[in-house]
Amino acid sequence: MSPPVNSPSLYRRLLIWLLVPMLALGALMLVQAYLASRDTADRAFDRLLESASLSIAEQVKRQQGQLWMDLPPAALKMLASDAEERIFYALYDAHDNFISGNAELPRIDDGQGNMRFANIEWHDMALRLGVRRSQLEGWRDRQPFEVRVAHTREGREALTQALFQGSMLRLIAMALLAIGVVLLGVRMALMPLTQLRRAIRTRDPRTLAPLDLTLPRELAELRETLNELLARMRRVRANQERFIGDASHQLRTPLAGLSARAELALRQDDPRAWHDALGVMRGSADKTARLASQLLSLTRLNNPESMPEARDIDLCDIARQAVRDALTSCHRAGIDLGVETPPHAVIQSAVEWQLAEALANLIDNACRYGAMRITVRVGEAPTRLEVEDDGPGIPEAQRLLVLRPFHRGIEGGQGSGLGLAIVDGIARAHAARLTLAPAQPNAEPPGLRVRLHFTEESSP
Amino acid sequence: MTAPRRSPARWAVALTAMMLSAITLADDANVLRYPAAHEAAAQPLEIHGALDNELMAPLLADFHARYPEIELIYRNLTTLALYRRFLAEDEASADVVMSSAMPWQYQLANRGHARALTTSAAQQWPQASRWRQELFGFTFEPVVIVYRRDALADLPPPDSHEALQSLLTDERQRLKGRVVTYDPWRSGAGYTYATEDAHMSPRYWELVAALGGVEAALADTTGEMLDGLADGRYAVGYNLLGSYARDFVADHPQLEMVIPSDYALVTQRLVLIPKRARHPETAERFVDYLLSRQGQQTIRDKTPLGTVHPDLEGEGTARDLRKTLGDALHPIAIDPSLLATLDTLKRHSLLDRWQREYTRLSDSGP
Numbered sequence: 001m002s003p004p005v006n007s008p009s010l011y012r013r014l015l016i017w018l019l020v021p022m023l024a025l026g027a028l029m030l031v032q033a034y035l036a037s038r039d040t041a042d043r044a045f046d047r048l049l050e051s052a053s054l055s056i057a058e059q060v061k062r063q064q065g066q067l068w069m070d071l072p073p074a075a076l077k078m079l080a081s082d083a084e085e086r087i088f089y090a091l092y093d094a095h096d097n098f099i100s101g102n103a104e105l106p107r108i109d110d111g112q113g114n115m116r117f118a119n120i121e122w123h124d125m126a127l128r129l130g131v132r133r134s135q136l137e138g139w140r141d142r143q144p145f146e147v148r149v150a151h152t153r154e155g156r157e158a159l160t161q162a163l164f165q166g167s168m169l170r171l172i173a174m175a176l177l178a179i180g181v182v183l184l185g186v187r188m189a190l191m192p193l194t195q196l197r198r199a200i201r202t203r204d205p206r207t208l209a210p211l212d213l214t215l216p217r218e219l220a221e222l223r224e225t226l227n228e229l230l231a232r233m234r235r236v237r238a239n240q241e242r243f244i245g246d247a248s249h250q251l252r253t254p255l256a257g258l259s260a261r262a263e264l265a266l267r268q269d270d271p272r273a274w275h276d277a278l279g280v281m282r283g284s285a286d287k288t289a290r291l292a293s294q295l296l297s298l299t300r301l302n303n304p305e306s307m308p309e310a311r312d313i314d315l316c317d318i319a320r321q322a323v324r325d326a327l328t329s330c331h332r333a334g335i336d337l338g339v340e341t342p343p344h345a346v347i348q349s350a351v352e353w354q355l356a357e358a359l360a361n362l363i364d365n366a367c368r369y370g371a372m373r374i375t376v377r378v379g380e381a382p383t384r385l386e387v388e389d390d391g392p393g394i395p396e397a398q399r400l401l402v403l404r405p406f407h408r409g410i411e412g413g414q415g416s417g418l419g420l421a422i423v424d425g426i427a428r429a430h431a432a433r434l435t436l437a438p439a440q441p442n443a444e445p446p447g448l449r450v451r452l453h454f455t456e457e458s459s460p
Numbered sequence: 461m462t463a464p465r466r467s468p469a470r471w472a473v474a475l476t477a478m479m480l481s482a483i484t485l486a487d488d489a490n491v492l493r494y495p496a497a498h499e500a501a502a503q504p505l506e507i508h509g510a511l512d513n514e515l516m517a518p519l520l521a522d523f524h525a526r527y528p529e530i531e532l533i534y535r536n537l538t539t540l541a542l543y544r545r546f547l548a549e550d551e552a553s554a555d556v557v558m559s560s561a562m563p564w565q566y567q568l569a570n571r572g573h574a575r576a577l578t579t580s581a582a583q584q585w586p587q588a589s590r591w592r593q594e595l596f597g598f599t600f601e602p603v604v605i606v607y608r609r610d611a612l613a614d615l616p617p618p619d620s621h622e623a624l625q626s627l628l629t630d631e632r633q634r635l636k637g638r639v640v641t642y643d644p645w646r647s648g649a650g651y652t653y654a655t656e657d658a659h660m661s662p663r664y665w666e667l668v669a670a671l672g673g674v675e676a677a678l679a680d681t682t683g684e685m686l687d688g689l690a691d692g693r694y695a696v697g698y699n700l701l702g703s704y705a706r707d708f709v710a711d712h713p714q715l716e717m718v719i720p721s722d723y724a725l726v727t728q729r730l731v732l733i734p735k736r737a738r739h740p741e742t743a744e745r746f747v748d749y750l751l752s753r754q755g756q757q758t759i760r761d762k763t764p765l766g767t768v769h770p771d772l773e774g775e776g777t778a779r780d781l782r783k784t785l786g787d788a789l790h791p792i793a794i795d796p797s798l799l800a801t802l803d804t805l806k807r808h809s810l811l812d813r814w815q816r817e818y819t820r821l822s823d824s825g826p
Binding site for chain 1: 567570571572591592659795796797799800801802803804805806809
């Protein structure tokens, strides 16, 4: 596992996720405020264009066969505000011919209604142009004409600026307030987290007692998960303590026996008695050594840090090898040991030594608990390993208990009580299913069939 | 641009004449040169103005004395020539343009041909005498009535428009042919005053009818009117340019100058710096000088042109006139209504009306 990289603190993360969208939103609102201000200013000033053009249009009449107007100076004054805009006006007839004015202004083709507005660029000046379509009011003569008026944008810009500055100040005040509230809110919201951290830090590192702390719902879940983990750790520790106790007890008994036997032999002078005693002591020492090696295996299996390398192996090879290894001792004990394998290789991803250990333990168990006939079998679909014997079997009520370390199926038996626990550990390491069943349910004794089912995801 | 081009000839004649100058057309006579003190470091400045040399000379001399490093050329042109030269794209020679033709100057600035001046004097210039920071009125010249004391000895003096109108109506026979005013057709100034007068009060038309009743003579220039008054041809002159009349009347004791007390039009000479000016720095320095206290003082002391600067007091200053006339003082506004003056159709309308009113009481035309 690589060391965890420190990601930004929750506080910073929250601030970033709250403030960045808020600022983006603020910027958007500023843009919107500016556009609205410009729109308002344009509307206000367009009214000037409208009334000026109207006041000009009212003065247009027909005289000497052509369009005529008596330009009202007030109409031109109307076009200029305090910003002293440059102003332009022109009168055009129906055929777009210039009649009078101080500038030739363009027409506006798009738009509807009698009054049209447009922003135009004219001789390097940005102008707002208003075009009024009108017609002569007469009994017979209703000739159409256009009054075009325009002015520069200074007044509009000044009003836009004034309006925009007002909105901007309000927005900035609101943004400052919001930022303050967010800072405070985030701090308040993260307070329970600080409490939790402090509570964990100040705990005695040896204690596994559950945390007792009032927390908000989200953190309460975390607290519960933490408490569950602590409870599991308590169970694991209890198991370990029991295991160590059992193991030391198991080791002490044969060692005490060895010591007693040696003492007894030393009191005698007969070398034959010594010889006998040494024989017994060797058997005892072998048993103890075996117990120690099994304990070692179990420890290795239970160690979560160890990650044995799995590779594709042939289960038939494993079965045959296990039978070969056990053949001599079984033969001596008059036990019939056999192997049944398919004619071809059965490949399974597994840790070789663990499977070998499991088979050795199962064969050994069968030998010890009075089986006369042991068959090691490799099956396919599903892939499985079986060890079947004709011994006394295990009553159904005992089948789960025997998987626990130091539990012997039959009191006073020859085993250490670790064999099936080791097999169970190996099965779990391979995610294989371990089943115990009678070999011949109707016969007496029923015998035992221990089966390792490898499933799809079976791999250590 | 189209409107003024349609009647350029009349404008040209009128506005030139208004200058009261006997300008010869020989170019050299119309150019004043002030060489720089040191040829090497000379900074050129070319001013085009519709202002007589003898009026400009004291002002230019004072400026030149203050800034001897500037090589100054003053070209006196008619208002029309000034305007035409300005619009001719290839001639970008003028750095400063001064003219009494307020509508035309306004038209140029309105079209964006003027450069903004932001010196402190320009910033503080009275709002009524400037437009944006581009157009500045630097003189203050009332429009006046001048009459002969001996001709009106037993009559009430025409000290207001109303008094003048009743005088003309009451003494119609006596004053027949002895009244003179501007010809609004031929004189741009006369036309501008007529526009303003008509705008001030509809009773102006009664005055025009009264002028028609006495068969008033129509003159092109203030000078013409003053000469006629001095040699006794005319008894009353209406709408004369006060800045010229003031000095003339001082030299002719039989004449009396009155600033109408009901309302007095005031005309201003407008100065602008063209955008295309080749020497904008010296141009800005000159205009800044025109608007400065020193420049205005020189105008007050050495020329008959009135001053605008609010700090200056004495004869001919705006402050002095305001004190005596108060609300009656009516400076021609530097605002968009000047553009209406330039409108061709508007001009025709006004002159038609003028003609109608003028011939209302008598069959004889102008």
